[in-house]
Amino acid sequence: MRIEQVAANENLSFEKTGDGTLLIHLQGAWRMHHGMPSASRMEPEFRAGSSPRRIAFEAAKLAEWDSSLLSFVWSVSELCIRRGIEADRTGLPPGLRNLLELAEAVHEKEDDSRAKRRPSLVERLGRASIATADSLGESLSFLGQVVVAFGNLARGKARYRASDLFETIQECGANGLGIVSLVSFLVGVILAFMGAVQLQQFGAQIYVADLVAIGTARDMGAIMTAMIVTGRTGAAFTARIGTMKVTEEIDAMTTMGISPIEFLVLPRIIALTLMMPLLCLYSDFMGIIGGASIGAGMLGLSPAAYMGESIHALHAHDLLGGLFKSLVYGILIAFAGCLCGFECGNSSSAVGEATTRAVVMSIVLIVVSCGIFAVVFNILKI
Amino acid sequence: MAVSKSANGGGSRPQPDGHIQVRDLTMAYGEHVVMRDLNFTVKRGEIFIIMGGSGCGKSTLMRHMIGLIEPAAGEVLYDGKSFTKAGPGEREAMLRRFGVLYQGGALWSSMTLAENIGLPLGEFTDLSPAEIRAVAALKLALVGLSGFEDFYPSEISGGMQKRAGLARAMALDPEVLFFDEPSAGLDPISSSLLDELILDLRDNLGATVVVVTHELASIFKIGDDSVFLEAESKTIIASGAPKELLANCRDPRVHRFLTRAGPEIGDHHG
Numbered sequence: 106m107r108i109e110q111v112a113a114n115e116n117l118s119f120e121k122t123g124d125g126t127l128l129i130h131l132q133g134a135w136r137m138h139h140g141m142p143s144a145s146r147m148e149p150e151f152r153a154g155s156s157p158r159r160i161a162f163e164a165a166k167l168a169e170w171d172s173s174l175l176s177f178v179w180s181v182s183e184l185c186i187r188r189g190i191e192a193d194r195t196g197l198p199p200g201l202r203n204l205l206e207l208a209e210a211v212h213e214k215e216d217d218s219r220a221k222r223r224p225s226l227v228e229r230l231g232r233a234s235i236a237t238a239d240s241l242g243e244s245l246s247f248l249g250q251v252v253v254a255f256g257n258l259a260r261g262k263a264r265y266r267a268s269d270l271f272e273t274i275q276e277c278g279a280n281g282l283g284i285v286s287l288v289s290f291l292v293g294v295i296l297a298f299m300g301a302v303q304l305q306q307f308g309a310q311i312y313v314a315d316l317v318a319i320g321t322a323r324d325m326g327a328i329m330t331a332m333i334v335t336g337r338t339g340a341a342f343t344a345r346i347g348t349m350k351v352t353e354e355i356d357a358m359t360t361m362g363i364s365p366i367e368f369l370v371l372p373r374i375i376a377l378t379l380m381m382p383l384l385c386l387y388s389d390f391m392g393i394i395g396g397a398s399i400g401a402g403m404l405g406l407s408p409a410a411y412m413g414e415s416i417h418a419l420h421a422h423d424l425l426g427g428l429f430k431s432l433v434y435g436i437l438i439a440f441a442g443c444l445c446g447f448e449c450g451n452s453s454s455a456v457g458e459a460t461t462r463a464v465v466m467s468i469v470l471i472v473v474s475c476g477i478f479a480v481v482f483n484i485l486k487i
Numbered sequence: 488m489a490v491s492k493s494a495n496g497g498g499s500r501p502q503p504d505g506h507i508q509v510r511d512l513t514m515a516y517g518e519h520v521v522m523r524d525l526n527f528t529v530k531r532g533e534i535f536i537i538m539g540g541s542g543c544g545k546s547t548l549m550r551h552m553i554g555l556i557e558p559a560a561g562e563v564l565y566d567g568k569s570f571t572k573a574g575p576g577e578r579e580a581m582l583r584r585f586g587v588l589y590q591g592g593a594l595w596s597s598m599t600l601a602e603n604i605g606l607p608l609g610e611f612t613d614l615s616p617a618e619i620r621a622v623a624a625l626k627l628a629l630v631g632l633s634g635f636e637d638f639y640p641s642e643i644s645g646g647m648q649k650r651a652g653l654a655r656a657m658a659l660d661p662e663v664l665f666f667d668e669p670s671a672g673l674d675p676i677s678s679s680l681l682d683e684l685i686l687d688l689r690d691n692l693g694a695t696v697v698v699v700t701h702e703l704a705s706i707f708k709i710g711d712d713s714v715f716l717e718a719e720s721k722t723i724i725a726s727g728a729p730k731e732l733l734a735n736c737r738d739p740r741v742h743r744f745l746t747r748a749g750p751e752i753g754d755h756h757g
Binding site for chain 1: 596597608611612613614615617618621622625626628629631633639640641659660687688690691692693
């Protein structure tokens with residue numbers, strides 16, 4: 106008889122009897138916390154020429170056991186089935202035998218558990234292309250529904266709660282002032298500092314005011330506001346709508362004949378479209394203040410002279426152009442946020458994925474539209 | 488379960504009675520008292536039912552028993568040791584002896600079924616990834632989900648999610664299994680199969696099972712002992728084996744509940 110020590114507290118030994126039976130002796134305590142033996146330890150016993158015809162268990166010295174023993178015997182049973190060896194379980198404790206029977210009883214149809222296979226590269230590419238086309242179609246369909254909802258709004262037929270609109274306005278407008286102030290001020294400081302280092306060499310430090318005012322009003326104010334709103338508000342739109350989808354709140358609206366697009370999307374797009382230019386204007390102001398702080402602190406310019414130069418440098422079309430851009434960014438952020446919320450799957454992880462997608466989509470849309478604006482404004486000589 | 492029921496009774500098992508004791512438990516949200524002076528004992532290896540009407544605090548009681556909510560007064564003891572007064576380390580060790588099946592299964596949606604079951608095994612045992620996978624496959628087979636290891640929760644039906652939740656609850660071979668409304672959202676056949684599964688697992692694993700439910704069919708089929716919570720009096724108004732309660736309990740509120748009679752009718756006409 107050969108004895109194999111398996112783990113410190115668990116014992117397993119094999120004995121071959123004359124009639125071709127491999128007797129597995131189970132001894133001591135089998136505890137999952139201490140590790141468990143693998144059925145592959147049986148492989149040497151099954152080598153060609155010496156493979157047993159039958160396997161039996163003996164558990165007279167077995168003390169406590171848990172799932173580790175169950176798992177081991179289960180694996181051995183599967184090994185026996187694969188090799189066509191008869192497995193006699195009568196020597197096992199009755200509770201363990203019953204559990205094995207329970208594990209082997211098939212409750213679900215075999216077809217249900219279709220084995221998962223990794224698709225080929227071509228298949229994955231094809232599926233990804235189809236998914237992209239589908240997603241584009243869904244985006245267009247969503248855009249169509251939003252346009253229809255705005256049509257209903259124009260005709261006074263759209264239904265949403267005014268309190269929702271005001272709440273959203275407060276949430277994405279007033280509540281965001283703190284972070285917009287901080288970021289815009291710092292961007293103004295950075296622009297002024299970078300300009301000051303260069304312009305000081307030519308004694309043209311007063312033009313730092315022009316640089317900051319025009320840069321902030323034309324682009325930086327709108328872009329920075331859009332980035333902040335994307336992270337704060339766009340992501341929140343997606344998470345909120347996505348969670349409503351998971352908890353079937355949107356289905357409940359639909360079945361009651363309430364259009365979720367009108368009820369959830371309209372107030373959000375309206376709120377952001379109204380608030381973005383205001384936030385952008387505020388951001389422009391804070392950026393110029395940030396620039397002035399460098400002008401006064403580093404370049405020795407008086408605040409009055411700095412502000413006078415800024416006002417002189419700024420033209421109405423710079424300011425209005427920036428505000429128009431921010432309005433478009435607002436629409437894009439609200440659209441992307443709501444779209445991704447509606448496309449969200451039915452699980453908590455899907456909400457996270459949808460939120461990430463919304464932020465990425467918003468940023469890409471903002472940067473792309475910023476480029477388009479640059480070209481168009483140049484052509485129009487604005 | 489710690490299974491520990493070897494054929495020759497090799498396990499060191501504490502006294503047969505009083506696996507879980509709830510002593511003078513008062514549950515409250517701030518000033519609002521939900522239930523007061525709850526006293527009962529759950530014996531080792533029995534299926535214990537916490538029943539009562541909707542909103543009476545059954546699930547809240549279960550959440551107190553597993554430490555998700557701290558009691559306003561009183562304590563819960565496991566094997567004579569206070570869970571309520573235990574320090575953080577001791578409490579964590581006690582928590583590993585529980586398995587909980589939540590109402591909706593509460594499977595982690597970003598993980599496959601095997602990963603759901605494997606997470607506690609990886610955290611609290613020294614098993615290798617291959618062994619964890621083998622144990623996860625076994626647990627899934629025990630609840631009839633063999634072959635579904637690589638499926639995500641969103642890819643299987645509600646009943647299957649519930650059974651997978653049970654497999655996860657059993658991952659660490661717990662001594663006590665808690666079930667919060669196991670029949671909720673299941674059709675009568677799935678619900679009955681789940682009841683049979685609970686009986687099978689209790690009989691073969693020796694776990695103590697605490698079930699929160701108001702499903703009469705389940706209560707009578709699996710319940711060894713029970714308490715009946717009542718919202719108005721804010722305490723337990725009856726306790727005992729459900730079948731005996733049905734036969735002997737004189738309290739009209741309990742009788743109405745167990746016979747599905749409507750309010751204020753049938754008390755003395757049947």
